[in-house]
Amino acid sequence: MNRFRLVIALLLLANASSPVEAEHQEQRLRRPVALSLSENGRWLYTANRDSGSISVIDTSTRSVFEEVNIGGRLSDLAVLDDTNLLALDEQNHQLVLLKGGGVRWIVAARLNLAFSPVRICVDKESRRCFVSSLWSRAVTLVDLSEVNHEPDSRLRVAKSVQLSFEPREMCLVMDATSLIVASSFSSSIAVLKTDGLELVSTREIPGHNIRGLAVSSDGKRLFVTQQELNSLARSTRDDVHWGNMVANLLVALWLDDVCDPHADIHKKRIVHYLGEPGHAAGDPGPIEVGVNGELAILLAGVNELALGSDENAERFQRVPVGRRPIAIESAPQGTLYVANMFSDSVSIVDMTNSRQAFHVSLGPVSELSPAELGETLFFDSRLSHDGWMSCHSCHSDGHSSEQLNDNLSDGSFETPKRVLSLLGVAQTGPWAWNGEIKSLEQQVSRSIEDTMQGTKPTGEQIASLVAYLKTLPVPPPLSEAAEGRNAGELIRGRELFQSLECQHCHVPPHYTSALAYNVGLTDVAGNSHFNPPSLCGVGRRKSFFHDASTRSLMDVLTDRKHQLNRELSNAELELLLLFLQSI
Amino acid sequence: MHRVYFWIAILAMLTWSGVVDAGRDSVSTLDETTASFATRILAVTDVVLQRHIDPPTRQQMILTGVKALYVADNRQIPGDLSSRVSDLATQVELADFLIGIRDQFLDLKDAEAILTQGMLRAVPGDATLIEAKENSINEQVINNRYVGTGIELKTNREEDLTQIKRVFYNGPAWKAGVSSLDLIIEVDGEPMISRDLAEVVEALRGESGSDVEVVVRQPNSKELRRLKMTRGRVFIPTVEGFREGSDGQWQYTLDSARDIALLRFKRIGPSTMHELRQAAAKFRRQDVHGIVIDLREGGGILHDIVMVADSLIDGGTIGHTRSLDNSIKHEAHSGDVFDGLPMAILVGNRTSAGNVFLAAALQDSHRAIVVGEPTVGESYVSSFVSIPGRDDQLSLATSVMLRADGTPLLSSRFPMLPLVEDAETSRKLPGFIMPDHIVHHLPKRESSHNDQRVDPMLVKAIEVLKTGESQTSIYRQQIESGD
Structure with a gap:
């Protein structure tokens, strides 16, 4: 035991270094997506997604002291105590435990988790943490009771639960007896009992893109930052200008009602509209609540921090920070730390005085490839009129919010249509519901000008966005994530898909084709020819067809009997569904 | 005989100048201007026939238009006019007839306009011609994007100057320090004395971001003020309150009942939702317990309504609209901007189509109690329609409206339209709204020097809200039981 400790100590010493000089820092793309303060407040740690490293910032000198390389693609991090740091690697699907302290950290253990872990929520008192895994639709409870100040520590998966949606943000409430989990795409909210990770309820609230959860200072309300698309509004200059089409919201739900599975979550729901005509607040994100009701909300799309208070949640002071601020933490004395994903920097906002932001660069940035530049544009609300929305606002993280939007991509107004996913979009042309758009460049340009009511994008901007879209892979099929695939049944399901001639329009490997077909559906304007959307990831969808009218795959096959000339037996339906969930 | 020489002369002139298009065959005329006259008139009738939900016949339109010409020129309408018009069948006959008419009224000023306006009077609903330039300004004003200075003007005959009736809060003039009742002496160095209101408006007009300098003075003062305004977007609220404060902002709560708010819908536009959200936030802080919405005036386009x-309504069907092409059911999403606060609405005999649709929806969903007079407004939906070959547009009735249960909201000026095919048994009389409490305006008498005239409808609405009426409580019960 002692020898082991000595080895660790030697290793740590070997890693010792003086503060990193800017010239000696490596030129790389970091993209900080999370941050956490050390317990004594002296050190700020950022999780850098693209460089797979953790930057250590000295809060007294306000500069980077050290950068710890751990590899992979980091999605979140959290300080457990002064010698233990937890990070999430979404590339290797692991929870990483680092041991050390202050500026010195080494990887001590890695725990395999359900794939695509994106968010960690630590319960320090009970020595446990919760991890949400996006594409697995899972929440995992990890036991940290054996993680202490000794060098040997064990991470242990205590329990894992399946949800009916792709989870992201989480919030511990009611003295950590309950865990609130929000969907990444449309607005489902699940409540779990933390002991035993028991699922209590799953409910929908209007809207989508929940990116912030916090409890009010009086403990009575749950704040949710999100967006909402009004399908009655159109993508005209007026409806966009007055905030009728896209709304950026701070919603306050009554916490008791949220936690009570029999209560009506909508009854005491209060909606606060963020931003205003002329100065919108695109893509609201994480929210920090102060002890006296102070509110700090990150507006990721417009590169600002909104400061206000509980009492008057209609007036916010807007402080400019870096590009795409998506993580925030407050120090006990009130200083706010903000991670700016696309500036590779951290903003420090002093709450006592002028509230101006001080920017700390994480290091020199390498030159951006077109796709990397495209990513910054995809999440930038300033591409739209007055900053109301970014591409992400409707195409959440490149996927789909599954909401309805009435725009001119289908050639008409008054015909709102389900927002299409952009995952794998490069391989599934032609584009738009009617298949009329023959180039991605054309669709991107039209979306920015016509739907987002922004100024005409430059050729470079379009090329960058297209380059970024080309990097988006198709969503992982639903059943790849779930346990127990039966190979024999899948083969029979595929055979059924073929014998029913679904393949005629939904041609593998992307399960789409180039023409537009009349499948007995018409929209209000009389458009009846639709380009078959790709069925990749169809098992995950909550709504189907251009008008989102059908709410389950089962209904597509039974209620709608979509392109079926006969009734299917229950056995056949099961096989077909199993197959569809596997693509 | 002179006529023939006249036409030959014209033909000669035009052929020589290359204007006549020898290839044209459908309209038998030698004169380009007159040909286009007939085409222009017929284009209007074409559009009405194609797009109006319940159009009159072309002959009806032409007859009414021609009669208007005779009346305007103080001439007797020929007895056979009606039969001559109804005999017109082909394009050629129509065109020739119109040309003939034009000839008869060559000396009448604005003959084409009189004819067109007359024709439009035969069209059910308010069909109007919108000039091209007016178009763009109209559209911008309507949608609150008008670039200007943000003032309302009137003529002050005593002083022979244009006077500012009103300065819009936070607009360019307001920011420059212009006050209401200011007389406009000069605009950009040019004296405005004895100038027409239209000329002053024109002088003030300009591009967004450009400056204009005015010299103004208050009526009883000699002090001249030189102010510079930067033209910008002017926001004219579509929803007004009870009283305008000295700072230009609206106070919504009533002086006599500080827990009741009054929202006067001057019109409904794309900014209305935004204004309602802002008001709702204010009401939450001010502890408002009841809302009165005044729908007696104004209106808006269907989309905004x-x-x-x-x-305003927490889920359920708002109503239906039926056009020539299709029938649309309008549904409300869940969520109510005023969180179920008790509501009363005021309607009257001038409540317009759009407001009737809104009032019916609020009444049918039990969201609000209706106070006032039965509405007899026109209940159709208009749209702006382009006229081929012309710059201007036509605003005409392209859809009719139906309540949530299918009862039509048609007025008697739409005789052709059958009632909706599959309306459920309706308890309501088709055509208009019957208020829950009938209250009439006071008889018109000379307005007193005190602007505060008693509004009996508002008084009743306040009473209804304070006593917590049955319909409102049905709504609240629905909320409480989670229906």
């Missing part, structure tokens, strides 16, 4: 109805 549906969005306002959606924001």
Whole structure:
């Protein structure tokens, strides 16, 4: 035991270094997506997604002291105590435990988790943490009771639960007896009992893109930052200008009602509209609540921090920070730390005085490839009129919010249509519901000008966005994530898909084709020819067809009997569904 | 005989100048201007026939238009006019007839305009011609994007100057320090004395961001003030309150009942939802317990009306609209901007189509109690329609409206339209709204020097809200039981 400790100590010493000089820092793309303060407040740690490293910032000198390389693609991090740091690697699907302290950290253990872990929520008192895994639709409870100040520590998966949606943000409430989990795409909210990770309820609230959860200072309300698309509004200059089409919201739900599975979550729901005509607040994100009701909300799309208070949640002071601020933490004395994903920097906002932001660069940035530049544009609300929305606002993280939007991509107004996913979009042309758009460049340009009511994008901007879209892979099929695939049944399901001639329009490997077909559906304007959307990831969808009218795959096959000339037996339906969930 | 020489002369002139298009065959005329006259008139009738939900016949339109010409010129309408018009069948006959008419009224000023306006009077609903330039300004004003200085003007005959009736809060003039009742002496160095209101408006008009300098003075003062305004977007609220404060902002709560708010819908536009959200936030802080919405004036386009109805009603059907092409059911999303606060609405005999649709939706969903007079407004939906070959547009009735249960909201000026095919048994009389409490305006008498005239409808609405009426409580019960 002692020898082991000595080895660790030697290793740590070997890693010792003086503060990193800017010239000696490596030129790389970091993209900080999370941050956490050390317990004594002296050190700020950022999780850098693209460089797979953790930057250590000295809060007294306000500069980077050290950068710890751990590899992979980091999605979140959290300080457990002064010698233990937890990070999430979404590339290797692991929870990483680092041991050390202050500026010195080494990887001590890695725990395999359900794939695509994106968010960690630590319960320090009970020595446990919760991890949400996006594409697995899972929440995992990890036991940290054996993680202490000794060098040997064990991470242990205590329990894992399946949800009916792709989870992201989480919030511990009611003295950590309950865990609130929000969907990444449309607005489902699940409540779990933390002991035993028991699922209590799953409910929908209007809207989508929940990116912030916090409890009010009086403990009575749950704040949710999100967006909402009004399908009655159109993508005209007026409806966009007055905030009728896209709304950026701070919603306050009554916490008791949220936690009570029999209560009506909508009854005491209060909606606060963020931003205003002329100065919108695109893509609201994480929210920090102060002890006296102070509110700090990150507006990721417009590169600002909104400061206000509980009492008057209609007036916010807007402080400019870096590009795409998506993580925030407050120090006990009130200083706010903000991670700016696309500036590779951290903003420090002093709450006592002028509230101006001080920017700390994480290091020199390498030159951006077109796709990397495209990513910054995809999440930038300033591409739209007055900053109301970014591409992400409707195409959440490149996927789909599954909401309805009435725009001119289908050639008409008054015909709102389900927002299409952009995952794998490069391989599934032609584009738009009617298949009329023959180039991605054309669709991107039209979306920015016509739907987002922004100024005409430059050729470079379009090329960058297209380059970024080309990097988006198709969503992982639903059943790849779930346990127990039966190979024999899948083969029979595929055979059924073929014998029913679904393949005629939904041609593998992307399960789409180039023409537009009349499948007995018409929209209000009389458009009846639709380009078959790709069925990749169809098992995950909550709504189907251009008008989102059908709410389950089962209904597509039974209620709608979509392109079926006969009734299917229950056995056949099961096989077909199993197959569809596997693509 | 002279006529023939006249036409030959014209033909000669035009052929020589290359204007006549020898290839044209459908309209038998030698004169380009007159040909286009007939085409222009017929284009209007074409559009009406194609797009109006319940159009009159072409002959009816032409007859009414021609009669208007005779009346305007103080001439007796020929007895056979009606039969001559109804005999017109082909394009050629129509065109020739119109040309003939034009000839008869060559000396009448604005003959084409009189004819067109007359024709439009035969069209059910308010069909109007919108000039091209007016178009763009109209559209911008309507949608609150008008670039200007943000003032309302009137003529002050005593002083022979244009006077500012009103300065819009936070607009360019307001920011420059212009006050209401200011007389406009000069605009950009040019004296404005004895100038027409239209000329002053024109002088003040300009591009967004450009400056204009005015010299103004208050009526009883000699002090001249030189102010510079930067033209910008002017926001004219579509929703007014009870009283305008000295700072230009609206006070919504009533002086006599500080827990009741009054929202006067001057009109409904794309900014209305935004204004309602802001008001709702204010009401939460001010502890408002009841809302009165005044729908006696104004109106708006269907799209905006549906969005306002959606924001006021927590789910359910708003109503239906039926056009030539299709029938649309308008549904409200869940969520109510005023969180179920008791509501009363005021309607009258001048409540317009759009407001009737909104009022019906609020009444049928039990969201609000209706106070006032039965409405007899026109209940159709207009749209702006382009006229081929012309710069201007036509605003005409392209859809009719139906309540949530299918009862039509048609007025008697739409005789052709059958009632909706599959309306459920309706308890309501088709055509208008019957208020829950009938209250009439006071008889018109000379307005007193005190602007505060008693509004009996408002008084009743306040009473209804304070006593917590049955319909409102049905709504609240629905909320409480989670229906």
